[in-house]
Amino acid sequence: MTPDPLVVMFGLFLAVTLVITYWASARSSSSRGFYTAHREISGMQNGWAIAGDYMSAASFLGITGLIAFFGFDGFLYAVGWIVAYLTVLFVLAEPMRNVGRYTVADVVAFRLRGRGVRALTAASTLVITLLYMVAQMVGAGSIVNLLIQRIDDIVAIVLVGSLMLVYVLIGGMLATTWVQIIKAGLLLAASLTLGVLVLAHFGYSPGALFDAATRVHIGGIPTNLLQPGHFFKGPHAGLDLFSLGLALALGTAGLPHILTRFFTVPSARAARTSVGWAMALIGTFYLLTTFMGLGAATIVGPAHIGKRIDGTQAIRYIARHPERAQALNAEFGKDGFIVTHQNNNLAAPLLAEALGGPLLMAFVAAVAFATILAVVAGLTLTAASAFSHDIWYSLIRRGDVPENEQLFVARSAALLFGVLAIALSMLLHRVNVAFLVGLAFAVAASTNAPALILALTWRRFSSAGAISGMIAGLISSVALIAVSPDVMHEHALFPLRNPGIVSIPLGFLAAVAGTLVARDHDSENRFNELEVRANTGIGAER
Amino acid sequence: MTARRRFVIPASIFFALFFLALPASLALAPGVMARAAIGPLTLAYAFAFAQFVTSWVLLALYMRAARGFDVRARRIAERVQTEAVS
Numbered sequence: 001m002t003p004d005p006l007v008v009m010f011g012l013f014l015a016v017t018l019v020i021t022y023w024a025s026a027r028s029s030s031s032r033g034f035y036t037a038h039r040e041i042s043g044m045q046n047g048w049a050i051a052g053d054y055m056s057a058a059s060f061l062g063i064t065g066l067i068a069f070f071g072f073d074g075f076l077y078a079v080g081w082i083v084a085y086l087t088v089l090f091v092l093a094e095p096m097r098n099v100g101r102y103t104v105a106d107v108v109a110f111r112l113r114g115r116g117v118r119a120l121t122a123a124s125t126l127v128i129t130l131l132y133m134v135a136q137m138v139g140a141g142s143i144v145n146l147l148i149q150r151i152d153d154i155v156a157i158v159l160v161g162s163l164m165l166v167y168v169l170i171g172g173m174l175a176t177t178w179v180q181i182i183k184a185g186l187l188l189a190a191s192l193t194l195g196v197l198v199l200a201h202f203g204y205s206p207g208a209l210f211d212a213a214t215r216v217h218i219g220g221i222p223t224n225l226l227q228p229g230h231f232f233k234g235p236h237a238g239l240d241l242f243s244l245g246l247a248l249a250l251g252t253a254g255l256p257h258i259l260t261r262f263f264t265v266p267s268a269r270a271a272r273t274s275v276g277w278a279m280a281l282i283g284t285f286y287l288l289t290t291f292m293g294l295g296a297a298t299i300v301g302p303a304h305i306g307k308r309i310d311g312t313q314a315i316r317y318i319a320r321h322p323e324r325a326q327a328l329n330a331e332f333g334k335d336g337f338i339v340t341h342q343n344n345n346l347a348a349p350l351l352a353e354a355l356g357g358p359l360l361m362a363f364v365a366a367v368a369f370a371t372i373l374a375v376v377a378g379l380t381l382t383a384a385s386a387f388s389h390d391i392w393y394s395l396i397r398r399g400d401v402p403e404n405e406q407l408f409v410a411r412s413a414a415l416l417f418g419v420l421a422i423a424l425s426m427l428l429h430r431v432n433v434a435f436l437v438g439l440a441f442a443v444a445a446s447t448n449a450p451a452l453i454l455a456l457t458w459r460r461f462s463s464a465g466a467i468s469g470m471i472a473g474l475i476s477s478v479a480l481i482a483v484s485p486d487v488m489h490e491h492a493l494f495p496l497r498n499p500g501i502v503s504i505p506l507g508f509l510a511a512v513a514g515t516l517v518a519r520d521h522d523s524e525n526r527f528n529e530l531e532v533r534a535n536t537g538i539g540a541e542r
Numbered sequence: 543m544t545a546r547r548r549f550v551i552p553a554s555i556f557f558a559l560f561f562l563a564l565p566a567s568l569a570l571a572p573g574v575m576a577r578a579a580i581g582p583l584t585l586a587y588a589f590a591f592a593q594f595v596t597s598w599v600l601l602a603l604y605m606r607a608a609r610g611f612d613v614r615a616r617r618i619a620e621r622v623q624t625e626a627v628s
Binding site for chain 1: 546550553554557558561562564565566568569570572575576578581582583584586587590591593594597598600601604605608611612615616618619622
């Protein structure tokens with residue numbers, strides 16, 4: 001029996017990353033090493049790692065799938081995600097590096113003293129990372145379902161979860177960073193290969209691809225995928241688009257697992273360089289999603305993207321659905337399998353199969369696994385540092401914690417968080433992963449982003465403002481999602497799928513209102529110190 | 543710090559308006575945005591691609607301007623250090 005190419009490729013990735021983890025373990029035995037890799041990651045390395053953290057399975061599988069099924073509207077996510085980096089570049093990257101130590105809360109609490117600010121920042125960090133993490137794990141389940149029928153999705157989620165814990169628990173930030181770098185390289189290689197093959201299919205003429213994309217059959221109706229309005233439609237489409245745009249553009253500025261990456265570099269200049277690399281890599285990748293998505297729509301066809309069954313299973317399925325027997329039999333006769341449930345998360349791997357056969361599909365699937373693994377590792381590390389550094393070290397023990405206890409708490413928190421995320425992911429299936437990530441962005445944009453941006457730029461900003469802003473942002477974004485059409489369907493109390501247009505301004509307004517009600521002269525004085533430190537690095541962590 | 547602000551504030555306002563113009567125009571004039579502009583490519587898609595270009599251009603401009611901020615920051619840091627020593 002020849003070995004399965006998917007198993008071989010994924011095994012190779014595992015072997016390399018586990019060796020790195022072993023090498024990194026010796027350098028992660030202090031809390032500084034565990035959280036920030038001793039601040040010795042270079043700007044370029046960190047840029048690749050940020051790109052790795054950002055180009056998640058949700059982007060790769062989710063955006064490609066949304067473009068394949070809905071065309072332009074899916075690409076809007078990609079636009080929001082690249083533009084978002086300008087906020088990070090202009091306002092956050094360099095000051096974060098100079099002001100913070102291990103966590104996002106360090107930066108907010110630098111001038112806004114008080115336990116409430118730190119507790120809330122840590123809490124919103126945990127909520128955001130958990131939402132984001134579930135999206136990744138659901139993605140893992142859905143591709144495994146298709147690719148290796150022997151393994152069911154529950155086993156896959158547990159497998160991904162346990163491997164990720166090995167990286168984080170043993171190798172800390174250094175191993176996690178290198179896993180991200182390797183994975184970013186692999187993902188770009190896979191996307192470039194698919195993009196070039198799609199163009200080759202159309203005689204290297206983008207015009208021919210776009211032309212074909214104007215007549216894609218969706219549900220039997222010819223559809224122009226280059227036109228907007230296939231995903232966001234109905235009376236509230238305009239507001240929904242605006243809401244999504246706001247959440248995407250500001251959400252990155254509140255994503256803790258991206259922001260903590262700035263603590264791993266030696267200088268503000270390196271923080272800036274890393275954003276430069278990240279924007280170049282991420283932009284290239286997102287441009288490629290258009291070619292992959294439209295390629296999947298034109299070459300594979302949305303009707304053929306989904307869970308496949310073959311052999312006796314297919315025959316049994318057809319027998320159970322006599323009303324569609326004719327069409328299903330025709331499909332079975334032609335392809336040797338039938339598609340039972342359309343699932344747009346599978347667009348990228350199925351495009352790879354159509355263009356390069358089982359070997360390319362195995363490569364793309366292995367890359368998708370590696371992606372999920374790397375991103376959940378980064379998320380878990382961020383959640384662990386928020387819990388152990390902010391909640392345990394600063395709030396419960398008030399800074400009086402021996403080194404080995406800190407590390408023990410950080411590792412236990414990673415383990416607990418990992419197990420919780422695995423359990424939640426098992427509960428939530430078949431939700432488009434890009435949609436889930438969109439929600440994480442909405443919460444991030446409404447809570448962490450206002451607090452961070454105002455703390456770094458507004459002299460009068462006070463603790464009361466930070467607390468009221470974060471509470472308003474967190475409650476309104478979570479509550480509006482809970483009553484949105486995606487959760488309550490036709491009984492929805494709130495008409496939009498994305499809460500951003502309400503919850504983001506609410507987060508900012510509440511922050512301003514809280515500040516105006518309760519002035520904080522200490523915070524205003526410390527703003528000078530913050531500005532000097534943020535801009536010059538004087539007094540910053542070495 | 544003022545030099546930095548002089549770059550960052552106008553640049554932020556520009557990209558915020560330019561980015562929000564995309565969903566705004568989709569909401570207000572969906573018919574226009576759906577029209578083919580460059581070959582089969584719709585105006586909406588062309589606008590979306592343009593967002594990538596402007597993001598990269600702003601990135602390059604900022605990287606160049608920031609070299610100047612670095613020099614100033616280093617000078618301040620050195621001055622503070624010598625004052626602390628003397």
